[in-house]
Amino acid sequence: MRGVPLPVALVGPDPLSLGGLAALLAARPELSLVAQLAPEQASPGALASAGAAAAVVDPGLPARFEALRAVAAALPAIxxxxxxxxxxxxxxxxxxxxxxxDAGPARLAAALLxxxxGLLVLDAPLSDRLLRPPPALADPEPLTPREREVLALLGEGLANKSIAQRLGVSERTAKFHVEAILTKLGAESRAEAIVRAARQGWLVL
Known part of the structure; x- marks a missing residue:
């Protein structure tokens, strides 16, 4: 059991949601809230300056994972x-x-600790899908060079508009390539496509 409270930063795009989360966690004696940051503020330097040892990251609605990727590279993130x-x-x-x-403050505090x-934490309602063996992909159709470029940007958490800007194509073209990747991988979502591509060795996470 920790002798001192765990310093925690909250990161997310909605100040009201962060405020509500902070109010819930403030009463947890095992935690010490040291920062509430918007995604663009959550740099490794800002997290270090705040003294955070762990973070709760809200990817927003719809979920975008750029900020999560940056925070998780600096410290343990939930x-x-x-x-x-x-x-x-x-x-x-x-x-x-x-x-x-919708996890309660006690559950979230336990996950942070x-x-x-150094433990990997999976909320019970999510574990079935994550731990279920993936269906086998029998000789999936290979990706074109352009689709591999798009897949790498998907792995960075970019939306179609950002992918289009990076590749110098229209957003409609980027969407077309994303849909082609999902079809070839038999994935129902971008997140599932990333995981399946990693399992195929097509993407390094």
């Missing part, structure tokens, strides 16, 4: 998700744990 479909993307972005948004000790 991602809040709305559904099991978002969980693979959160783990692919580096989250040490994934917890549903476990993550800070």
């Amino acid at each position: 991602a809040l998700v709305s559904s099991e479909a978002e969980a693979p993307g959160a783990l692919a972005a580096g989250a040490r744990g994934v917890v549903r948004r 476990a993550a800070a000790e």
Whole structure:
């Protein structure tokens, strides 16, 4: 058992949601809230200056994982998700744990403490999908060079508009390539496509 409270930063795009989360966690004696940051503020330097040893990251609605990827590279991060479909993307972005948004403060505090000790945390309602053996992909159709470029940007958590800007194509073209990747991988979502591509060796996370 920790002798001192765990310093925790909250990161998310909605100040009201962060405020509500802070109010819930403020009463937990095992935690010490040291910062509430918008995604663009959550740099490694800002987290270090605040003295955070772990973080709760809200990827927003719809979920975007750029901020989570940056925070998770600096310290153990717990991602809040709305559904099991978002969980693979959160783990692919580096989250040490994934917890549903409706988890209570005691559950979230336990997840933070476990993550800070180096454990991987999966909320029980999410674990079935994450731990279920994936269906075998029998000789999936190979990706074109352009689709591989798009897949790499998907792995960075970019939306179609950002992918289009990076590649110098229209957003409609980027969407077309994303849909082609999902079809070839037999994936129902971008997050699932990232996980399946990693298992195929097509993407390094």
